[in-house]
Amino acid sequence: MIDQGTTICCIEVIDMTKPAPSQQSANSGLNGTMEPIWRVVRNHQGCYSVWRCDRSIPAGWAAISEAQDRPSCLAAIDQIWRDPRPENLKHHQRQFPSPHR
Template sequence: MNDERRYRVVVNDEDQYSMWPADLELPAGWRAEGFEGTRQECAARVDEVWTDMRPAGLRRRMDAAVG
């Protein structure tokens, strides 16, 4: 399947990443991360920046329990 669409990398308040078609309005709770490209390029960007899959709230609670 040849996907010609442009996508943008998006992130939510829990620092969870995804990609969304660039020509569509973003869903509630998501903001553009700043990268736009092909589906493959956006997937590579998500892999590059989303290194800790835990939601931000969980990371904060775990850090507080340790500290």
């Protein structure tokens, strides 16, 4: 059981298909195409995401990869993020193991 007020995971949905108005000219991608360039980002809870290079990384997230195409970023995340639970949930479950496991 998780105490009230404990944050397990926060997901924010952002439309990444449209460039920010101030970033329209910075949308050229790898190999001179108009495909956006992406990078892998990670937050303090150990959650990973892809983020366009023409956008500022949000507070609490840090880039952990070089610029690459989106499929390469997703493949990298698939390789490194084996347990999608946030760190606070993993910590809680180690402290209070479920008797039903």
